[in-house]
Amino acid sequence: MAHQRRVVVTGVGIISPLGLTAKETWSNCLSGKSGISAVTRFDTSQYEARIAGEVKGFQPDQFIHKKEQKKMDLFIQYGMAAAAEAMQDSGFQITDENASKVGVVVSAGMGGLPGIETTYDTLRERGPGRVTPFFIPMVIANLASGQIAIKYGAKGPNLCVTSACSTGAHSIGEGMRYIQDGICDAVIAGGAESTICHLALAGFSSMKALSTRNDAPEKASRPWDKDRDGFVLGEGSGVLILEELESAQKRGARIYCELVGYGLNCDAYHMTNPSEGGIGASDCMNMALSRGKVSIDEIDYINAHGTSTSAGDIAETMAVKRTFGDRANKVWISSTKSMMGHLLGAAGAVEAALCVLSLRDNAVPPTINLDQPSPECDLDYVPHQAREKRLNAVLTNSFGFGGTNASLIFKRLS
Secondary structure, eight states, rough: OOOOOEEEEEEEEBBBBBBSSSSHHHHHHHTTTTOEEOSSOOTTTOOOOOBBBOOOOOOOTTTOHHHTTTTSSSHHHHHHHHHHHHHHTTTTTTTTTTGGGGGEEEEEEOHHHHHHHHHHHHHHHOOOSSTTTTTHHHHHHTTHHHHHHHTTOSHHHBBOOOOBBTTHHHHHHHHHHHHHHTSSEEEEEEEEOOOOOHHHHHHHHHTTTTTOTTOGGTTTOOTTTOOOOOOOOOOOOOOOOEEEHHHHHTTTTOOOOEEEEEEEEOOOOOOOOOOGGHHHHHHHHHHHHHHTOOOOEEEEEEOOOSOOHHHHHHHHHHHHHHHHHHGGSOOOEEOHHHOOOOOOGGHHHHHHHHHHHHHHEEEEEEEESSSSOOOOOSSSSBBOOOEEEOEEEEEEEEEEETTTEEEEEOOEEE
């Protein structure tokens, strides 16, 4: 059997409600700061939920030429920004010699919903002749990946893995597989999302999925807490530069960690609810552990899906118990969604990036707003304050509508 190629992380880029860079996001994350506030982009007075994790102060000019910006809905711009940071961080150069072995998988769960909304308004009010010719490429979900590939000249696989809230994690996992299989030597992988608009807020509100704690936005996202009442919509992008170990070492790259495990499966149970007892999520974690040849005793930290929904938080807790058994109480678990809300298709990528930084700094971000856990939620969720200890391996979960699950395991390079 051929030796399996090893995959390492050499670059990290994040844009989020907690900051415009990985450094700023990570600092605010460890401080337990909330990036959630009242929606500022449109009048929400008729909406049940009026809060979100908005990216504040974003200046696309430093990443994208002004005339190009009108061809890109905001999710693409966020993806371009995170990719630029990750590429600079890694020092990786795409050349004529290596371009065909560099892939891009930077995906969106919903794509350009705000652009669809505003363009439809233009169509209704001003007629079809006033619809921009850039409308279609501006909103298609795979154009974050496409625009990044065009900018850097990456000529390997280029695609968008859309799996609702598992999108970002699946994208990183698929990028890992391309390197393991020899299709690529490097992959720019992650997720990007921006759906803070009328349609998304109305749609999720109608599902009763969102928190309506409008009077205290920073306390609205409260995973595992008995007073949780739904998730908070967020936006942003997370991008990792994945490389084959030997080629990264050959160019003298600074290596953060190794990506060793990837699990993916489906509950095949319900359109939006997790399977009973967290069976699907548990099987997904088990697959990541098995494929990564990692034992449950090696996992020090789980960055949970932890959305702050009633059913989801309980199901994930049960899944961790099912997978980790007696060790479940010893693993530190936290939800960074408590601080930035749920970034949908970007969530898994941003959370994977935070796991990489956790390993680098031997630090675990807290779950804020966890004042009184639900009785069924009785694990160590790192409430209120960040913690430090030497971390060997960390796991992150992402679960999406349609029953889709993804788990990734990052490990200190040995």
